[in-house]
Amino acid sequence: NYALLSSIPASLLANNKAFNKVKSKMNSISVPLEMIITGDFKDPKISVNFKNQAKDVISVVTEKAKEAVKEKASDEAQKLIGKAQIEADKIVATAKTQANKTREEGLKLANKTREETNKVAKTIREKAYKLADAEVANSKNILEKKAKQLVADKAKLKADQIEINAIKEGDKKANLINEKSEKTAKSIENEAQRRANKVINEAQQKVNKLQ
Numbered sequence: 001n002y003a004l005l006s007s008i009p010a011s012l013l014a015n016n017k018a019f020n021k022v023k024s025k026m027n028s029i030s031v032p033l034e035m036i037i038t039g040d041f042k043d044p045k046i047s048v049n050f051k052n053q054a055k056d057v058i059s060v061v062t063e064k065a066k067e068a069v070k071e072k073a074s075d076e077a078q079k080l081i082g083k084a085q086i087e088a089d090k091i092v093a094t095a096k097t098q099a100n101k102t103r104e105e106g107l108k109l110a111n112k113t114r115e116e117t118n119k120v121a122k123t124i125r126e127k128a129y130k131l132a133d134a135e136v137a138n139s140k141n142i143l144e145k146k147a148k149q150l151v152a153d154k155a156k157l158k159a160d161q162i163e164i165n166a167i168k169e170g171d172k173k174a175n176l177i178n179e180k181s182e183k184t185a186k187s188i189e190n191e192a193q194r195r196a197n198k199v200i201n202e203a204q205q206k207v208n209k210l211q
Contacts, residue, residue, distance in 0.1 A: 077207040084203030088196035095192030099185035106181020110174035117170025121163040128159030 038045045132152035139145035 077210055080203045080206050081200075084199050088199045091192050091196045091199070092189075095188050099188045102181050102185040102188065106178055106184075109181075110177040113177060114170045114174040117173070118167055121166035121170070124166070125159040125163040128162075129156055132156055132159075 132155040136145060136148045136152050139148050
């Protein structure tokens with residue numbers, strides 16, 4: 001006599017009364033099965049005692065069914081989280097591009113504002129210098145020239161101060177433009193992150209329902 005340990009698809013046992021109560025869990029599950037071989041090589045006889053193995057097999061089937069359900073739920077959970085992460089990353093990446101574009105446009109406008117202000121201030125100063133020097137050049141004598149030179153020097157100092165103030169004002173306007181664009185960019189990024197977090201949280205809630 002020989003005892004042979006093998007395995008068969010659990011679904012094949014579903015027509016046996018001993019396994020009917022776990023029939024719904026038997027798809028794609030294999031269970032161990034002990035077969036008794038008697039007789040000789042010319043006339044072997046194989047028998048299986050379902051009644052003695054029923055409890056053990058039912059336990060195996062039930063446990064494997066649970067494992068299969070958990071594995072399927074885990075796979076589904078990974079798909080949900082993976083898909084949500086891709087969507088969330090896309091939202092954040094798109095917002096990042098938009099935010100950076102906003103910053104670049106703000107910086108470009110700020111630099112343009114600063115350059116134009118400096119250019120105007122420089123032009124005003126140069127005109128003031130030119131007028132002052134022209135007045136000095138039109139002097140008829142040394143005394144008049146000295147007197148006009150004093151006036152010209154004061155005019156130039158005033159022109160210098162006007163240029164300095166204009167440059168500061170240009171810098172102030174440029175900084176405000178940069179601050180505004182940065183605020184807008186941050187708002188875009190924060191809103192995108194909020195939406196991305198919502199997508200992930202909703203996916204997590206679906207995963208929790210699978211467990």
